[in-house]
Amino acid sequence: MRRYRALAPGIVLLLTGLTLPASGQQMQRGAHRTPDGLPHVDRSRLEHNLLTLGEIGRDPVTGGIERVAFSAADLEARRWFITRLEEAGLSVRIDEIANIIGTLPGQNPEAEAIVLGSHLDSVPQGGRFDGALGLMIALELVEAMRDLNILLSHPLEIVSFSDEEGGLLGSRGWIGTLTGEDLEEEYHGRPLTAILRDLGLDPETFSQARRSPDEIAAYLEVHIEQGRVLEREGLQIGIVEGIVALDEYEITVHGTANHAGTTRMSDREDPMAAAARMVVSIREEVEAQGGDLVATVGRIAVEPGAPNVIPSVARFTIDIRDPSRIILDRAITNLIDRFDSIAREEGVMVGWETLVQIPAAPADQMVIDTLLEAAALYGYPHRVMPSGAGHDAQSIARLAPMGMLFAPSVGGLSHSPAEFTRTEDAVACADVLLRAVMLLDQKLP
């Protein structure tokens, strides 16, 4: 190993995609303080933990991470993480919905906990950083506090939420919105109830995973951006102002099925042609609104679906998101008008069905200000921005003041084997999180 390092650092770089620490830092053991008194986490330890976790469930051919919730690889990652938490001095418990909770006692045992969370599970063929980065930074924060003898007044909890990717299972357990139906959901061919029993849990007790707002002083989550705003602007840190409101609709356009050869163009009531115009009008509406609004048509189908038949029905979905519910609702109102006039012109009928409506989850202003203060202390370039993706933080925002940090995703890629975040950016996020937790420890009651 030593020989490889000395002879061919470039090869190590190529294989791991990670930059090697500068020679001065390579000798560094543990976290340190710079002369200005600011704490800095241990870069090589953070990098090592990210790489080690990134080997669990890694597809050797594609390099993608196959750690879908409660798969063998996810269970292996859970065991590895529990051991890491215990080695870092936390006491670990598994709650009724299989969330892993590591607790570091505070000097004031009466105080509510500062909670740091994210997830170990991945999408199929996911990347090494989605979820993992937040937990590895939380772990490094505790290790760095130990190195630097930093004691908190508040208890600190590190939480790995169960099945984030499948629909925020674990964090919904905390806010009490799970139902018996969620427990019957199948994972790898078996209901969740059976999986929970395998883990030594009693599925009947799932509702007891619920947490009370007076147990949690604040919730913080570090995550990869999964977009390219930070990279484009040359920034190291995103401070999330909130998680967007999200609506999903299914639009059904009814026309008249007819012969593709004998029906003159002027005689058609073609729902597919109308749907095509509607899809284009969505982009026009979103561009007219500007700002952070985004909308996607991800699924479209026609009936009967034959090459030589004018369809009778076209159906498509709309996924539309904005940090502001007001802007989102205004866009929807305008789209209803646009679709109605297209339908009139095309001689078809249009119907809307709501599939999903998720409210926006704003971050807490005091937490945002604290994260801004910490980022400014280090001089790491940063900005405030919305999160277009859902995260466990949107659940926990209902219980406690919430804040999130984003680390840049190279090329904006995520949910992909090519997902990558540079170590120096991960370190910047970890430093800021550490300092922010120390500041919050003083500010929070």
Ligand SMILES: [Zn+2]
């Ligand atoms: Zn994630």
